[in-house]
Amino acid sequence: MAGHATTFTDTSIDRVREYWNSRPCNLRHSPAPVGSREYFDQVEARKYLVEPHIPGFAEFPRWDGKRVLEIGCGLGTDTMNFARAGARITAVDLSSRSLELARQRAEVFGVQDRVTFIEADAERLSEFVEPAEYDLVYSFGVIHHTPHPDRVLEQIRKHFAGPRTTFKMMVYYRWAWKVFAIVLGEAHGAFWKLDQAVARSSEAQTGCPVTYTYTKDSVERLLNGSGFRVEDVFVDHIFPYRVPDYVKYRYVKAWPFSWLPAPAMRALEHRLGWHLCVTASCPGGEATRQA
Numbered sequence: 150m151a152g153h154a155t156t157f158t159d160t161s162i163d164r165v166r167e168y169w170n171s172r173p174c175n176l177r178h179s180p181a182p183v184g185s186r187e188y189f190d191q192v193e194a195r196k197y198l199v200e201p202h203i204p205g206f207a208e209f210p211r212w213d214g215k216r217v218l219e220i221g222c223g224l225g226t227d228t229m230n231f232a233r234a235g236a237r238i239t240a241v242d243l244s245s246r247s248l249e250l251a252r253q254r255a256e257v258f259g260v261q262d263r264v265t266f267i268e269a270d271a272e273r274l275s276e277f278v279e280p281a282e283y284d285l286v287y288s289f290g291v292i293h294h295t296p297h298p299d300r301v302l303e304q305i306r307k308h309f310a311g312p313r314t315t316f317k318m319m320v321y322y323r324w325a326w327k328v329f330a331i332v333l334g335e336a337h338g339a340f341w342k343l344d345q346a347v348a349r350s351s352e353a354q355t356g357c358p359v360t361y362t363y364t365k366d367s368v369e370r371l372l373n374g375s376g377f378r379v380e381d382v383f384v385d386h387i388f389p390y391r392v393p394d395y396v397k398y399r400y401v402k403a404w405p406f407s408w409l410p411a412p413a414m415r416a417l418e419h420r421l422g423w424h425l426c427v428t429a430s431c432p433g434g435e436a437t438r439q440a
């Protein structure tokens with residue numbers, strides 16, 4: 150991977166699957182009984198409280214009546230919002246456990262007719278999902294967790310994107326506050342071990358097998374090299390809460406965020422945020438539209 154000291158290309162997809170099955174993303178976002186309406190409402194409330202930039206980035210209402218392919222839906226928080234906004238959505242994930250809950254969620258909210266869930270490895274997506282040109286291909290916090298991100302992009306370009314497709318993805322930002330905190334804290338300043346240290350601590354559960362990080366330049370190279378054209382890139386999101394309180398569902402800001410005025414915090418997030426949010430078109434897309 151261009152610009153990376155370490156790659157995770159030797160990591161097996163089975164290890165990645167096992168990790169996400171052992172702890173689906175956002176599983177503990179609510180103390181309510183897992184699978185209940187209350188549980189899913191609280192998962193969504195917490196996700197968008199902590200990551201409030203997501204609805205603006207995803208632009209849910211824009212996809213009313215359109216076809217959306219979501220890669221790596223996890224528990225399906227964004228999936229529900231695409232469906233509620235009126236999109237017809239195909240949502241895939243590697244983790245059967247995440248998909249089980251996402252399916253249950255669609256039923257709880259009565260949108261199961263608008264969502265097709267498919268268990269799939271995005272690196273071989275066309276073996277699982279029928280090729281077609283989608284209006285939006287959306288992937289939030291996923292492509293940096295697969296051993297070969299370039300293969301996912303190649304799959305999208307060849308089988309699911311055409312000249313009218315919008316592609317939106319979030320990948321982790323290499324020069325983020327969180328990266329510095331991990332390297333200075335847990336890796337004791339060993340910058341040469343940055344990639345392994347970040348992978349170990351990037352998620353709520355330690356030991357994620359694959360976590361790449363990207364600069365604005367390296368993400369642009371990755372996308373250009375795969376037939377996409379970057380239309381917009383921004384950096385956002387610093388997690389500001391004290392973890393011991395956060396795990397008890399209390400939202401107490403940690404120093405220095407506790408004393409930073411809101412405009413200064415927003416400026417910091419746009420410089421050193423953890424989420425690199427990219428919108429791209431795909432002039433080289435080969436997918437064809439279905440009737």
Ligand SMILES: C[S@@+](CC[C@H](N)C(=O)[O-])C[C@H]1O[C@@H](n2cnc3c(N)ncnc32)[C@H](O)[C@@H]1O
Pocket residue numbers: 165169174175220221222223224225226241242243244247269270271272288289290291294295
């Ligand atoms: C950090 S979670 C994000 C989930 C969801 N997009 C969200 O924002 O809550 C990463 C997800 O990517 C999925 N994933 C990782 N590699 C994948 C692959 N090769 N194919 C499909 N899904 C994958 C994992 O199973 C996991 O559910």
